[in-house]
Amino acid sequence: MDDLAKPRRYDHATGGWGSLSGIAHVEAASKAMPSAVQTLAEQNKPGGYMCSSCAWAKPPNPHVAEFCENGAKATIWDLTSERCTPEFFARHTVSELSSWDDHELERAGRLTEPLRYDASSDRYVPVGWDEAFAAIGENLRHLDPKSVTFYASGKAALEPSYLYALFARMYGHNNLPDSSNMCHETTSVGLKKVIGSPVGTCTFEDLAHCDAIFYLGQNPGTNSPRILHPLKDAVERGCKIIAFNPLRERGLIEFADPQNPWQMTVGKSTRIAHQYLQVRPGGDIAALMGVCKRVLQLDQERGDILDASFLAAHCHGLEEFRASVLATSWSKIEQHAGVTRAELEQAGDVYAEAERVIGIYGMGLTQQVHGSQAIGMLVNLLLLRGNIGRKGAGCQPIRGHSNVQGQRTVGISEKPELVPMDKLREIFGFEPPLEKGHTTVEFLEALLGGRARGFVALGGNLARAVPDQSRIHPAWRKLELTAHVATRLNRTHLLPGKEAYLLPCLARAEEDLQETGAQTVTIEDSFSHIYASMGRRQPASPHLKSELAIVAGIAKATLSAHPLWRWDEWTRDYAKVRSLIERTYPDQFREMNARMNEAGGFYRGNPAHDRIWKTESGKAEFTVPTVLNANGLEDRPGRYTLLTLRSNDQFNTTIYGHSDRLRGLKGSRMIVLMNPEDMRSAGLGDGQRITLVTDCDENFRREVTQLSVTPYDLPRGCLAGYFPELNPLVPLNHHDVLSKTPAAKGIPVRIEAE
Secondary structure, three states: OOOOOOOOOOOOOEEHHHHHHHHHHHHHHHOEOOHHHHHHHHOOOOOOOOOOOEOOOOOOOOOOOOOOHHHHHHHHHHOEOOEEOHHHHHHOOHHHHOOOOHHHHHHOOEEOOOEEEEOOOOEEEEOOHHHHHHHHHHHHHHOOHHHEEEEEOOOOOHHHHHHHHHHHHHHOOOOOOEHHHHOOHHHHHHHHHHHOOOOOOOOHHHHHOOOEEEEEOOOHHHHOHHHHHHHHHHHHOOOEEEEEOOOOOHHHOEEEOOOOHHHHOOOOOEEOEEEEEOOOOOOHHHHHHHHHHHHHHHHHHHOOOOOHHHHHHHEEOHHHHHHHHHHOOHHHHHHHHOOOHHHHHHHHHHHHHOOOEEEEEOHHHHOOOOHHHHHHHHHHHHHHOOOOOOOOOEEEEOOOEOOHHHHHHOOOOOOHHHOOHHHHHHHHOOOOOOOOOOOHHHHHHHHHOOOOOEEEEEOOOHHHHOOOHHHHHHHHOOOOEEEEEEOEOOHHHHOOOOEEEEEEEOOOOEOOEEOOEEOOEEEEOOOOEEEEEOOOEOOOOOOOEOHHHHHHHHHHHHOOOOOOOOHHHHHHOHHHHHHHHHHHOOOOOOOHHHHOOOOOOEEOOOHHHHOOOOOOOOOEEOOOOOOOOOOOOOOOOOOEEEEEEOOOOEEOOEEOOOEEHHHOEEOOOOEEEEOHHHHHHHOOOOOOEEEEEEOOOOOOOOEEEEEEEEEOOOOOOEEEEEOOOOHHHOOOOOEOOOOOOEOOOOEEEEEEEO
16 A cells, blocks of 8 residues: 555535525425425524524524525425325334335334334334324323433424423423433533533624634534625634644535626635644544643733733633643643644734634533633633623634523523522422432433333434443333424434333424414524524325324323413413413523514523623633643554545435535445544455454453445544444443533544454
């Protein structure tokens, strides 16, 4: 192997004709209803339907087409003409369906009727709604509430989410994990520790006023394409974007605006990143330490770099942090960051020259063993020049599911101290449980230990998303009860408990008709703004119920009657649920029913945005990292660090197709991306079959076989492959120290040739 394999790559801009082609391909594959086009025209606009994909902002002055490639795919996928009917299940056993891949399962189409698992035939069979609710309620009444987990995927709107959390506490537990536990719980814990807020501090308007953006561990081209418009606008007015990512993602390099006729024809695309630093996986702590070291050096030389008045009035722990930075050598920083001193000093110069800076990050920071420390380091950098709590500056995570932040806001949390239990006691006349509930990892630990007995899911495909699947999946089928609110069939549904139900719900784009008429729901974006969403499309089946109606139906069948628990009344009119949300959270949801239709949403507020620090010291906290690499791994011969990725044809566990256009990849998802020099050193050829084996637990062998090696531009010692196919390699105990978020961006593995 004298010649290096040629890395796969995509040499075109993000967006442009490629994006339109990707949307058209998925539209054809999904056999979307003609009304999908009309829905896209209304998407993310005042009075319209709010995208069910990511949690990006819905601006007050929308573009003609206010949707991205990923959002369009999500809407088209929801509005497919394919139907997954009882006749489908009569033809296919659960065992047979378990051999289908994720894309094939999704392509079966929309679920149309409630179903019950029949173990004798190994099939899902039709069941009436009343019968399903009664059976689920009876099962829940016979189980210890603390043995039951109520999971939420992050997509359900505020109204059903509020009632779901309320139902759990009336039932008797706080076992309310959601998809945050898998992705951004590190944000909720890490940010709260240092600035007193569990969410980002920016508003959408801030993006129009920043001079620099430090962008870490997030791929906008695939995971949140709508951010590319404000990034493009920022660059074109002179903002400098510094990108930190092991992969050179096209969304951070080049963008062609599909709504700009000039760029779509004879014009040039916009270059996004001013500087691109290909850090090692987990190397962000060291890289940010290097940037801080440069900033402190410049301040020592010039004396006018740090915001002295802000630091004195608002910050705690600066001197300890300064001493740590000065004591850390450049050689150690370079070793752990994987980039050079010169590169980090260049980034430090940009930071020092910028008046207003925003730090944006994704799961590259949160899904690490020491992800909380990585977030703390980003906050350290921002605090040095007062870049939190003023226009054009702040710390902003980019979140996934459309209402994952909002679900936490209205009570879906395993932490009782985050919920106004006194208000619930006052409004509903019961004693809420005060014992801490399960995170997702703790639910899985209980599952393996035989302590988990029941599982209710408000959306999602959790069993496919979790780590350690070879241990988890067999235990899942031992549950006494599984009940899933869902729009489509997925792999988790193929792990039925002893009693199992599929409860098909409306998609958000579909009309939700109740006794008082068409209903509106609300969602919260990553900038803490609340929006109304109105579905107008004809439901996929006359037998579907709304998420709220299903939650209320199960609750009514499970709980004793109570004069203050008005499930039928709340189902008839969602405005009454919003009134309950306002009563429970009066400071954040004041006049919710009147304000929910405001263009651009109404802002529920954020203390850190106003420089009110709800920390132990009452100030923003500088933190001293205990490690320089967030993945918590030691280098050793034969060990690689694996990070998991989403493809261009994917949203979380939903696989729309097998194209990863923006990385120049297509076809099989069973691939491993590898540095060509590492391939040569390991004696591997392009396309060679390998097995990956987890390299941190000798007591249990975790492996994924039949993987194809693919050359790619990655740092040495780094591998990359797809989520969720490589999740079996993540040990359950390999997670962020504080949040227990699985460390899927820093998995220790070794290679075995097949």
